[in-house]
Structure formats: structure tokens, C-alpha cells
Amino acid sequence: MTSRPAASSRADGGTSSRELRLAWALASPALSIIALVALFPILWTFWESLHLHDLRMPWLGRPFVGVSNYVEALGAARFWTALGHTAFFVVASLVIELSGGLLLAMALDRVTQARGLVRTAVLLPWAIPTVVVALVWRFMFESPGGLANALLAGAGLGTPTWFADAAAAWVPLLLADAWKTTPFVAILLLAGLQTIDRTLYEAAEVDGAGAWRQFADITLPLLKPALLVAGLFRSLDAFRVFDLVYVMTGGGPGTATEPIALYTFITLLQNLRFGLGSALSIVVFAVAFFFALGVIRLFGSGAFLERAA
Amino acid sequence: MPHRFPRIAALALCAATAMVSAAACGGASDSRVLTMSGSLVGREGEVIRRQLERFRQAHPGIAVQLRPTPDAADQRHQLYVQWLNARVSEPDVLQLDVVWTPEFAAAGWIAPIDGFHPPVDDLFAATVAANRWNGALYALPWFVDVGMLYWRTDLLAEAPRDLDALMRMAKDVQTARGATGDRGVPFGFVWQGARYEGLVTVFLEHLGAFGGAILDEAGRVVVDSDASVRALTFMRDAIYEQGVVPQAVLTWQEEQTRFAFQNGQAVFMRNWPYAYALLEDASESRVAGVVAVAPMPGAPGGAPTAALGGSTLAINAYSDQPDDAYRLIDFLLQPEQMLERAAVAGQFPPRQALYDTPELAGALDIPPSEARRIIEAAVPRPVSPVYSQLSEILQVSLHRALTRQQDPRPALEEAASAMRMLLARLELSPS
């Protein structure tokens, strides 16, 4: 019907070679850069993980050691504790941020005045470098002289030494992460909220359903795809957490708040054991990869491709 | 308008002059530039700048630039590792913490200096020995630090003779003065308890006081001995049972403890000598004039122990100007420079002969003979190329025990076995 060299309307379902060439011409610069700076390094990391490579001991050389780095990595108790901390952080931050994000999204949906201003205010934490967020919150919870303890003391409550207590140290971490990320999640959920047909609510109202009923029966089910996407991306980000913890607690007290990325960093860049650190890196990568794969499989790739579409 | 022209002309003249002088300064193409990196904390920054200026005057062809580094030793270590791994040629002269020399030497990052015939006989033997690796000398000691006990002369009549006395005296003052209000003294004893190298030095002092050690003479790991467990238990109980040491110290490094003591909030402080000059500065310190220094006290089973710290100067193995670099090091190690450093920053010189001179007596706050005694009795940390990793293992275990995530004995046993494994794997354990 038209003479355009497009593809999808061709009756025979094939692709023109011009289009093919054009597609690769457009895509290859970007793809080759990604291959260079992402794919190649991950392959190199895998290669390194099979060798002994200690930067501080050049006289040991770089011999091939097979899987012994992996054996050592997976055999270290500190690895499993770090993984456990990471899992805890992922779950806790997910719960806080999804529920907080949902609340915030519903509030944003109903705001009529100063809409732009409110949305900007809400976007600010996302715009701030994580390092700055970590430092601001660290100083708020410091002892002595921290704002948190000053407020608690003023209210007559106890003043724990936040960063010297293995359990309490998680509080500023989770608060800072929630502060920074909840607005982002809220915006994602807001999109989902706004696609819900209003007439459904009106019908429910007519049927006499209260606000809570409407939320449980209409909002939540229809929001599921958005919640899943937001949930997957947030949990992947939480799994990779580094800046926040490194700057705020350094993994302490002891190693009580050390996530897997920080443990890998210490092995690589402080202890300079590149072979072992590479094995750890591959394990971290594999966990992230299979987790994402599992979630996508479980909930159907449709939800995610829909999002990217 | 007639007024504008002269103003513009003046502006142009200024600009021209600035450009010409800038060209003149920067254009001295025959001057060599040395870079040096080190600590610029407080008085140290003052002293080094003055001394570098004198060096420039004595050696007109060489300009020296200072490269700032983080104050925290661990961070500086990290930075050095990154620089030297990237094989940068600057800085030419590096200020190293005394425990880093074997590590950097073994990795080939610093150059041996035997060829320059340094004056090793004039320096304290222990400080020189710590800078040898595989028979060669790789750095020279710049100043010596020892852990000391600071105490308030307005609250106490004399320094404590042992750790138990220290606890008693601290508690008495805390009870007498209360924790709040202007006259309150909430903390009995403050030390560096954050999870970093400083914690190891504090532990080392308590360890020696109870008769323990990290490595024995044969180089075997003995940090899980009964004496060690007693020392760590003592430290932990001082926080939670006795209430003499605040839990907050577990997040403090040197400066935070100094601030607490400086604000009059503590009876005793353990810190390095640098703090004394700052504490005596009446414009900033609330305890100026009522501070005295004493050796760290001992305990049953051991002897009073001070951790040996300090800095050394080394030449970057990738530097283009090793000869000039050594000239700078040699200059900074001259008696005149060392005396100045002692007077201004309170850091002890490693030259033995100076301890018999009246100039040093005037510069230090404690009699030189006593300082010498403390230095000669000070305990060094293990000299090993993997010391940073050994330290990291120990730091984690100590901090875990002190934050009550683990009991002292299992924590130390875990640390000891990890340290043994590390030394064994790296073919460095004693036979």
C-alpha cells in the first residue's frame, strides 16, 4: 500500500536486506561498546577466577588453579554471612520501599495543588548522589552529637550507639536507602495507578464498597504488573548495594552490615587478591542473574517485555 | 566616558603583569619538581610546609609539591596501593606508616636505599629493623609515635600505676562529677575503638599489659592465648560492665577521642603524642593547662606496653628522580628538622643522640630520658608483607568481640586460625 521500506507489513514476513543493514548499522556502535566494556570484562573476570593472582605477591606469579578459588570463596564463613546480610537488606528494603512507594503513589495521584512542586520535592532524594545521602544520614545517627540521639534524648527515650550495635546499625542504612529510593518506586507505581480505569472505582462505590475494599479488590490486583517490575528492579539494585554501606558503616560493626559487594571489594581492592575476588565476582553475578531469570520465568516474561514496550 | 579608559587600562596592566609573572614562575624549565605525599593533619601540615620551604631555599633547582592524602591511615594505604599498582611516577617520596614498609617492599613498589648510605647507626635499632625486607633497607624512620596515657591534673593527683587503678580512679571521678552539666565528666577512659588499625594498637597495649603478644619470637601466631583473652575481656568489660569507657568509642578514631578529651568530657585518654600540642592550645581546648602525659599502665601478668607507631619515608620505585628524592629524605631527617617537628607537632625523633640534648628537652612535654625509655620498650606490630591482611582479620574479630557479637575467646581463636592459614598459604610461616 505504501512504498516505504518497512518490515512489519510485508506479506511474506521476511525482512529486506536494506533494513537489515540499516538495523545493524544503527545498533552496532552501541552494541560493540557494550561488548567491550561489559561483556569482555565479565569474561576476563571468569578467566581471572581460575588463576591465582595476588597483586601484592608478584613472585607467586599467575598460575592456573582451576576451581580452588571458588572452593575457597564458597568455603569462607564471611561469604555466607555477607550473602545473608544482602538477602536481608533486599527483603527489608523491598518491603519498606514497595509499601512506602505505594502509599506515596496514591498520595501523588490525589494531589491537585502545586503538583509540579510536590513531584520535584519527591524526586530530590533520587537525584542526590548516594554518597552524600550516606554521609548525611551517618552524621544524623552518629554518637555523640548526632541529631537522632538528640531527638531521642529530648523525648526521654534511650540513645543507642547506632553504629556500635550489630542490629541497630541496620536502621540508618535502611532509612537512608528508603529515603533515597521510595520516591523512585512511587513514580513507577504512579504510572500503574493511572492506567486503572476510574469507572471500576465508581462502580464499586455504587455497590457500597469502602476505601479499603476498593484498594484490596481493584487497586492491588491491577497494580500487580507494576509492582512486579518495580520489585524486580529494586531488588536487583538492593542486591548490588555498595556505596551506601561503604560510606556509612564500612560494613561494621565487625562485619555485621557487610553486603556481598563490599566483601568482594575488600577482597579485590584491599587485600588485592584478584583471583579470589574474581571468583567472588562471578558468584555474585551468577546469583543476580539466576534470581532475575527466576523471577521473570515465574511471573511471565510478558510483564517485563510489556514494560520495555 | 573619560573615566572608563584609565580603569580598563589599569585592568589590562594588571592582567598583563599577572600573565608575565605567571610565565616567569612557571617558565623555570630547569627546575625539577619533586612530589611528596603524606599526612597534613593539624600541626604536621604546618611543620612540613615550613621545612619544605627551607629545603627549596637550600636546593634552588628543586621544587617540592605536596600531594594531599586522606587522614585515616587505612584510606591512605588504599590510595597508595592504587597509585603504586597503577605504576605512577609521582609522588616521588612517600610517607608510609611504619607497618607498610615490608608490604610495599615485597610488592616492588618502593626502592631500596642502601645505595645512598643512610645514617642507620644514628637511629633507634628497632625502627630501622622494621624497614628491612629480604636483607635490604627500603625506608627510613621519620618520626616515632608511641601510645600514651593522657590524664587530667585537675581531677587527679597522680597517674595510675596499673589498669585496675586506672579503672578505679576513673569511676571515682565519674561518680563525683556526674555525667551532665558544665562540670560533668561522662567518660572515664577513651580510646580508639573503631574497626581500623588504631584498634589493633590499643589492643596491643592492653595485650602487653596482660603479658600477651600477637606473634611470638619464632613468628608463630599466639593472639589466642589466655593473656589475650584476659586483655580483650578487660577492654569489653570496661565498656559494658564498668561503664568507664563509653560505647561510642567503638566508632571513634584518633581525632574523635581527642575532641572528647579536649572538651573536658573524659578523665583519661589513650592517644599518640601529636594530641598534646593541640590540647594545650587554649583557644580551642577546654583542658589547656590541666593535661599531663604518662606511660600506658600495665596489669597483672604483663608490663606497661606502648604500641610503636610512627612514619617512615620511602622512595617510589617508579620515580624518575630517586636521587633528588633521597636528598629530600636526607634533609627531612636532619637533627634540625627533627627538633622542629618535636617542638611543633610533638612527634618523637628517631635519632638517638638527640635525646641527650637540651634542645629536645625544651621541645618535648616529657623528659627525653623518659621518652627514650618508652620508645625502647615500645612494642612493634608484626613485620610482615601481609601485615595489612593480618591486621584486617584481627580488627574484625576484636570489633566483633567489643560489640558483643562474639565472646572474646572464640573471636580471638577465629582470628588466630585465620592468621595461621594466611601465613601458611603464603609460604611465610615459620617452620
Next chain:
Amino acid sequence: MRRPSWRWAVVTTAIVAAVLFPLYWAVISSFTPESRLFAAPSLVPEALVLDHYRALFDARDFWTPIRNSLIVAGMTTLLSVTLGAGCAYALARLQFPGKAVTLAFVLAVSMFPQISIVSPLYLMLREVGLLNTYPGLVLPYLTFAMPLTIWMLVGFFRQLPAELEEAAFMDGASWFQMMWRVLLPAAMPGLIAAGMFAFMTAWNDYLFAVILTSTTAAKTLPVVVAGFATDVTTERTLMATSGVLAIIPPLLLAFLFQRLIIQGLTSGAVKD
């Protein structure tokens, strides 16, 4: 439009206050004289001084990290948007074999934990002497900026009506003319949103910057700000000050482009 109730207004106000409070705290700290900072904090400042700002720029050469961050983030944005847009268009509009695999590949790369590729990047850049240089940071930043941009733009291109391109072709335009004259202007909001994301991600990065740069001349803003925090003496105040300054460019962007950012995040689904 849901009927707004006063309850929701209260919730919104509370949330906005909670969001803004730490920022307020940081800004106040940056103006507080040093001695007050260690004493008990007060919510309303008693004294405000400009000392720290002066110290930062005079004594500490704060312009260098600002300049470095601007250049690196700018270059990253430019490269990822220009190259990524082409790739995104191909993925969104053209048919070719391996499209699904490519899309999955791009998505997978965006999930890489940074720590997993930092050591080979460090070794690679060291071998070619690119440590402490601009390309030495821009290239690694493209690892996450490029997939992010592609991913966002694919969604955006798909939202654009196909009639735009059809009309252009009916007028006899070639692919190039169509893209340049028709598609680009129409996609501008998406490109700006994607560019801003790339800019923010590059501006805020800490891990790559702290590992791949070590000289004062090469450090970026987050590294310098974090560096202040570990220098316990006077530098805590500098940390607050530098932190506040580090916020300004992203803040400006957030303020100016709030609508576009939201559109970009949600592929245009959120209405104003």
C-alpha cells in the same frame, strides 16, 4: 480524577516534610560554624557562616572535581544518547534476526553488579594507561549508561505513533531524512529524559570513580565528598558543604525537567 481528601493532603505533607528534612539538615550544617557542629545539634541554627564555602574553594581546589564530574558525566551522556538512540530505534522499529536476544542481552548487562566487572576494567585500563583519565571513566560508565538509555528509548520509540514515519515515507523521504527531520524532534522528550538519566547515573557514581581514579587531578565529586568525611577534623563541615554543592546540578535538572523525567521513567504513562 479521584476526589482528594484532607487525609491524603496530610499524608502528602508529611511525606514531603520527611523527604526534605535531611536536606534541610545538610544545608544548615554547611553553614554552621565548626565548634557548634560537635556540640548538641539544634534544629534551628544559631549562627550561620560562609567559612566552609570559602575554605572549600580557596584551600581545597573544589573546582577540579566539579569540572571532572561535569566533563565525564557530559561525555557519557552524549555518547550513550547518540549511540543508544540508534540502537534503540533499530530494536523498536526494525525487524532483524536476533532482536529478542539482543534486547535480552542489553537488559542482562544492565543488571551486572558493578563490582563484578570493576577488577578487569581496572586491569584493562591500567595496561593501556587510561587510569586517571576522562576516557578511563567514560568507557566504564557506558557499561550501565548505555543499556539504561537503550532500554528507556526502546519503550519511548514504541510509544510514538507509526503514522509519523509512514507520513514521512509517503512524502518520499529516505530513512536518514525521516530520522533527522521527523523522528528526532518527536522523540526529543524521550531523548532528554534518557540523557538526564545517563547524566545522573554518571554524576552519582562512586564505585568506579574511587577505583579507577586516584590522583587529585582526576577525582570526581562523589569521591572528593566521601573523602572529606573520613578526614575527621575540620573536614566534616567541608563534607556537608561539598555535599550540598554536589546536589545542585542534579537538583536543577530535577527541578527543570521533572515532567520529562517522569515521562521518561514511565514511557509517558503518567499524566501531568
